[in-house]
Structures are given as structure tokens and as C-alpha cells.
Amino acid sequence: MVENLGNWPISIEITVQWGDMDALKHVNNTVFLTWMETARMAYFEECGMMDTFESEKIGPILAAIKADFLAPVVYPDTVVVHTTISKMGRSSFEMAYKIMSSANGGELVATGSATGVMCDYSTGSSTPISENLRARITDLEWARLP
Amino acid sequence: MVENLGNWPISIEITVQWGDMDALKHVNNTVFLTWMETARMAYFEECGMMDTFESEKIGPILAAIKADFLAPVVYPDTVVVHTTISKMGRSSFEMAYKIMSSANGGELVATGSATGVMCDYSTGSSTPISENLRARITDLEWARLP
Amino acid sequence: MVENLGNWPISIEITVQWGDMDALKHVNNTVFLTWMETARMAYFEECGMMDTFESEKIGPILAAIKADFLAPVVYPDTVVVHTTISKMGRSSFEMAYKIMSSANGGELVATGSATGVMCDYSTGSSTPISENLRARITDLEWARLP
């Protein structure tokens, strides 16, 4: 199977809230992570990654997260978060994130990445990404290509 | 002066985030308060309530808040928050909030109210709402009337 | 049954975090609500209010919340939150909260109250507070009296 990943199929828009700012009058660093999470969940929904969570107790866990902060964000603003699965292993996968500020003409304000692992919540151990899920992820990554 | 308040001139739209949900799988009660705050800040900006904060250290403080939760909100959804100043005293004012869920066809999911007091941050005591600000608030409340 | 409620049996200590402050350099109003929630959950655990949640899908929902902010809190600090059930109806109950700042010698910085309703999550409707739970709450309120 030739995988064609890293095509940024999912983009979401999020309203910056006044309370997202901290005492330095910038949006707090943890809020960027919440935005990435919201984009991650939109991706998971689109590819069916959570479909087996209730029925089979199989779903992703977040093993690691990383963010680079390029420019501050202040209220009021709307950010756009783009996400993609950039790599799949047997049971783990890598996601990437780009966050743009609408107030600053689409300026890239942060990038990030996350490592997810498919996990059998009943045993607590990792489990392979199913062929079905693998295919849906690949489809999703291809679907929006020109 | 005949005041005509309580006309709900400000409405904002906010994306519900996955992380807004708590362990009971509903949006946590404190998030509704954050939404009200974002609407409050949009109102403050529109009527110039914060204009004297940097220059004269005069601005509003939140004295009390109240919320009634009518229906749960779950991710994904977009809420619309409406707000109005419903009453003005010499140095204090009352705001009201209505939160609607787009996923549930605009169902009213929460109402709330807040008491604000104009405060001189340099002395820590309350100060009258200026005639100028009072006029701008009244204008804003009238402006969107049919 | 003579009820003796409102005796403040539960107190918890919470570390104020830097990120709890907002752009006005005070702890944000919603954080006070989170502190009240943490105290509420400690109370619920102590009286067994959540014991029927997993097995019978019967548990409390938050119908309303109210807070009065008396003094600002800034990082670093540790707050102490006291809570009590002050009133019980057939299926609803009232809780009260007091928040004290350790940095300010125990100064009362906020008070609050909440209305909870016992709810059958499988039907979505209210259900009476069981005699057993009612007794445990009364016991808890009495237990720490001198």
C-alpha cells in the first residue's frame, strides 16, 4: 500500500475568547493545545477513529504533544487550525497541526505535533490500527487533494 | 432621561470544543460562564466601557454572577450568546445572558445574569458610570431596535 | 425528621495556579466556580451521592449556580473552600460555598450557592432523594458539630 499522508484534510475555525488570555495579555500556551485537540477530535470523527470506543473499548490515547509558538494571539480573533495524520505505524500515528490567526491576515502563529497510540482500554495495552481504519485515514488524506 | 434597556443588542457565536466537556460528557458548567464573559467583553468593547481602563484606571469589575442551566450541551456544537445591559444604577449595572445551542435548533440552554460595578482601580472604590458611557450604552441598546 | 443542615462539614484546600489569572491579573471568575465544583465533588463523595451513578444512572445535576465576588485573588495563593448542603427538598437540594484566601490571612473572597437536582439519567427526569442518601447527608452535616 502506498500511503499518501500529510495532506491536511481537516480545518476548523475557533473563536478566541477573552478568558483565553492570561496575565501577560496573550492567549495562554495551553489554549493552543486545546485548539489542537479540537481539530484532532474533528479528524477522529471524520475518519471513524472513535467508532470502536464505545463498542470495543478500542480508541486512541495521546502519548506525546509538542508545540512551537511563533507569534502571540490576542482577543478578539478567530483562529483556523489545520490538521493531518502525517505518519502511521503498526499501532501508533503522528499528527501535525498548523494554527493561523485571522486577525493577522492568516499569519501562522503556532505549529504542533502529537503522537497517538491505538489502545485497548480493557487491557490498557496498544493494539494495531485496523485495516479498515487505516484505509479510511488514507482516503481522508487523499480525498481533498486536487 | 428615559432609558430603554434590555434590548439584547450583542450576539456572538462560539465554537464548542471537545475539551469543554467534563467527565459527565457534557460541557462543564464553568464553560457557560466563560461564554457569558466573552459576550460581556464584546458588549464592553462596543460601548467603550474599557476605553478608560488604560488611561484613567476606571473600568468595570464583576461583583456577582448567576446562571440557570436548562439543557446540556455536547461537542460538537456552536452556541450563540446574546447579552444586554438590563439596568443601570449610579455606579453599578445588571447584564443578562441567553445561550442557544445551534445543534438543537436554537434551543435555549442557559440563562444568566451578572452585576458589574464601575471601579476606580487606583483607589479600589466604586465610581459613577460617566454620562458619556451611560449615553453610549443607551444608544447601543436602542440602535438595534426595529 | 428534624434536619440540621448548613453546618459546613467539608473543607478543601486548592493551590492557586498562575494560569488561573486572566488579562486583568486577577484569578478569573470562572475559576472560583471550578473551586466550588471541586468542593461539591468532595462533598458528593463523602455522602455517597455518586454511588448510584454508575449502577442505577441516578445522580445529581447542577440546575443553577450563583457567586458573589468579594475580593480579588492573585497568584501565588492557596484557597480554602468550605461547603455545606443547606436545604433539601424532595428531589432538589441547595449547597452553599465560602472561599477564603490564605495569602490574605483567611479573608473571605467569595461566597456562592448552587441548586442540584437528583436526576434519573436514563429518563432525564428528576427523582426523589433516597432516604438512605438523605440520612447520610444529615449525618455528614451533624458529624462535625461540636
Add this chain to the structure above:
Amino acid sequence: MVENLGNWPISIEITVQWGDMDALKHVNNTVFLTWMETARMAYFEECGMMDTFESEKIGPILAAIKADFLAPVVYPDTVVVHTTISKMGRSSFEMAYKIMSSANGGELVATGSATGVMCDYSTGSSTPISENLRARITDLEWARLP
């Protein structure tokens, strides 16, 4: 100058709150980042890193953050966060974090790191870490060595 960094001089204890948990019934990943931030601020206070922020507009900005999640945390618990500056460059520095769960006998639940840059907030550009601050950081790292 022989630097002796990475000695974990600062440790803080933080109460896990019920609302820190998300819909998967574990403490949400962003909360770990808030804990690291609280430890970071305690370190900054101890070494005087914020002392020049008000007077000279010189202070640290967070350029990057990274976290590895080793085990879930659930309410109720108290976490202990240890932090250290592990490396100093001309104007940037690296911090490391370890988070332990008290409920699980001190089990290591997450590790993390952050890159900070000293910044002149009036110009927005990086500025060297002063000799004075460099000395205080080195002292702090040495002070608690056996």
C-alpha cells in the same frame, strides 16, 4: 564559568480538581501543561526572572513546549511537579519537568520540556540573559545539592 544545571531545585504540589478531567474521565492533556506552567512560574519567581518585567519590559517568552504522557491521572489526587533549568544559551534556556501522582505512590505520570527566550517586550526581539540572572539561576540549581 562551570555551570551545574539540571538539578531540579523547585518542586510544587497541586490539588487535582474534578473539572480537570475530560469526557474520557482522565485529566485532560492540557492540564498537565498548566501544571508545568505553575512550576515554571515558581522557578521564575525564585530566580528573579520576572523582576525586570515591569521595570524594563524584559522577561521570558515560551517558544516551545513538549510533553510525554506516561500514565493517566484521575481525580482525586495531588500531583507533585519538579522543574529545573537544564541548559542556558546566550538568550534562550531549556527547562525540564517531571510530574508525579501522589495517589499512585509517587508514580511518574508525565515528563516535559520547554524552551524559553529572554525577550525585550518593547522591541519584541530576544535579548541576552543578564549575568546577574545567569548567576541566580546557577545558584538556585546548586543550592539544593547535597
